[in-house]
Every structure is written in structure tokens, then in C-alpha cells.
Amino acid sequence: MSSHGEADLSVIGRLLAEPARARVLMALTDGRWLPASMLALEAGVANSTISGHLTRLVDGGMLTVQRHGRYRYYRLAGPHIAELVEVMAKIAPTLTITSLRQGTRAHAIRRARRCYDHMGGRIAVTITGALIRDGHLAGHDGSIDPDRMPGPRPAGGVLDPIAYTLTDTGAAFITERLEVATPAHTAVRCCVDWTEHRHHAAGVLGRNLLTSFEEHGWIKPATQPRALTLTTNGRHQLEETFQVDLEDHPAA
Structure with missing residues (x-):
């Protein structure tokens, strides 16, 4: 008979210990x-x-590979x-910026980036905050300050995969204003944004938001890898839709 003990985190640690990986x-x-x-x-x-x-x-289960021709x-x-x-990036020290190019890229990624299938960065955090403020998402206040959050777990369960629920008004808002049908009472997974230390919406809602923004032409890929940028019309539309100030987020 075989049995399984505790997870061997050292295997993952060895994979990530090499800076190139x-x-x-x-x-x-x-x-x-x-x-x-x-x-x-x-x-590099x-x-x-x-x-x-x-x-x-790949052998460690962190990447998948497909062959196309050669x-x-x-x-x-x-x-x-x-x-x-993302979680590891939140607790890891930042690299020292030694060039204008590195600084420009770091700023762009912190402002807005593609976080797998949804959007991360200051713009995503601002929009998620607006959804919480207006009662479209039911849950806590989006902070990750343990001293402000009740409950037996760190940050009162803020690290749970599901942290919010889309309300009836939230579902109507998303459907009417963004033309993306997302059912009420949908469980909304959150990511703790590693640059902002607050939540941005992930899961089904996060994916639907990014898809809508891209289809409307409000967000487009930036010149820096992974980064996203607001279009001029996108800034106007997002500010009006979510009643937020994106003055600190330059439009393309």
C-alpha cells in the first residue's frame, strides 16, 4: 500500500530558485x-x-508545451x-531598476497588465473597488490588512479562492453597461494584486470584464510584454461607466 504525506514544497522551491526559470x-x-x-x-x-x-x-507541472512544425x-x-x-510576487522583494527601459516596463505592468485570462494592475484594482463601492460585488472591502478583517484565517478569508458574490444589481450593471451576460450570485474569484496589495476581479467575472474592454476597444496590448494600455476612448468610457478617476493612467 502507498500513502501520501505532506506536500513537498521544496520541489517547487528548487524549480523557482533559478532566476531564469x-x-x-x-x-x-x-x-x-x-x-x-x-x-x-x-x-536572459x-x-x-x-x-x-x-x-x-514542464516536468514539474508548471508549463505545458505544444509542437507546431519545428x-x-x-x-x-x-x-x-x-x-x-502572483502570490509569490506579492511577498518577493522587487528588482532594482537600473535603466529607463526597465523603469518604463515596470510602470506599464503596474498600471495594467494581462493576468492570465483577466486584467491586473491599478486600473483593474480601481474598477474592482468601484464594483464593491456600488454594491455590485458583495464581500469585504477589498483590503488585505489582517488587522481590519475579522475571522480566524489571515485577512478573514481574503485568501480564499472565492471572496465575492455578484449581486442582482451587479449582474444587471454588467449586462446592460458592458454587454456581457454574467448571472447574478456568480461566485467571483479574486486575486490579491501583487503591485497594489488589493483585489482585482478574476475568474468568470474578471475574464468577462477584460473581454468586454478589448471588444469595445477600451484596452489594447501595450508595447511592453504583458502590459495593457487604455485608449483615449477607453479612459473616457471607463471613467463614465464606473465613476472613477483614471487621470493617473495615461491613455494611448
Whole structure:
């Protein structure tokens, strides 16, 4: 007979202990399929070196791979890996910015980015906050301050995969204003945004919001990898729709 003991976190630790592999995971958090050559650039290693790192990540269950002709494309194994990366990024120290290029990229990612299949960053946090403020999401106040949250678990359950519920008014609002049908009482999964230390909507609602924003032309890919940018019309429409001030979020 075989039995299973506690999870061996050291296996994951060894996978992420190599900076090149950690950078690969960060590069893939927007849900894209990327070839090994591009991941080598993101990781800062040679093409001849990246294959070994990618093999270890695939064998460790963190990446999945597809072959198209001569080329292999890699993607995160699922949203649970993106969540792991986001949580770790929240507690990890930040890298020192040593160039204008690095600073520009860091600023763009903090402002708005694709977080697997939904949107993260300040804009996403602002919009999620507006949904909470207006009673469209039922739950706590979106903070992750343990001193302010009741309950036996850290932050009163704020780390639970499901933290909110879409209210009747929220479902009507999303359907009428954003043209995305999302049933009332839908459980809304949250992500603790690693740059803002507050929640942004994920799961079905987060995916529907990003899809709507993209289809309306309010959000588009930025020049920096993973980053998203507001269009001029997008800023106007989002400010009007959610009654928020996005002055700190320059439009393209």
C-alpha cells in the first residue's frame, strides 16, 4: 500500500530558485503561448540553455508545451500557476531598476497588465473597488490588512479562492453597461494584486470584464510584454461607466 504525506514544497522551491526559470514564469503570466527563443530573451539566457530550464518546468507541472512544425510553444499549465506566481510576487522583494527601459516596463505592468485570462494592475484594482463601492460585488472591502478583517484565517478569508458574490444589481450593471451576460450570485474569484496589495476581479467575472474592454476597444496590448494600455476612448468610457478617476493612467 502507498500513502501520501505532506506536500513537498521544496520541489517547487528548487524549480523557482533559478532566476531564469522564475523570469520564464513571469513572462507567461498573461496566458500567451511563447516559443523557446522568446522565452530565452525574457530569461536572459542563450537559446542553447533555455531548453533545459523549460524541460524542468514542464516536468514539474508548471508549463505545458505544444509542437507546431519545428517549433515548440510554451504556456503556463493553468490559472493555478498564474495565481501561484502572483502570490509569490506579492511577498518577493522587487528588482532594482537600473535603466529607463526597465523603469518604463515596470510602470506599464503596474498600471495594467494581462493576468492570465483577466486584467491586473491599478486600473483593474480601481474598477474592482468601484464594483464593491456600488454594491455590485458583495464581500469585504477589498483590503488585505489582517488587522481590519475579522475571522480566524489571515485577512478573514481574503485568501480564499472565492471572496465575492455578484449581486442582482451587479449582474444587471454588467449586462446592460458592458454587454456581457454574467448571472447574478456568480461566485467571483479574486486575486490579491501583487503591485497594489488589493483585489482585482478574476475568474468568470474578471475574464468577462477584460473581454468586454478589448471588444469595445477600451484596452489594447501595450508595447511592453504583458502590459495593457487604455485608449483615449477607453479612459473616457471607463471613467463614465464606473465613476472613477483614471487621470493617473495615461491613455494611448
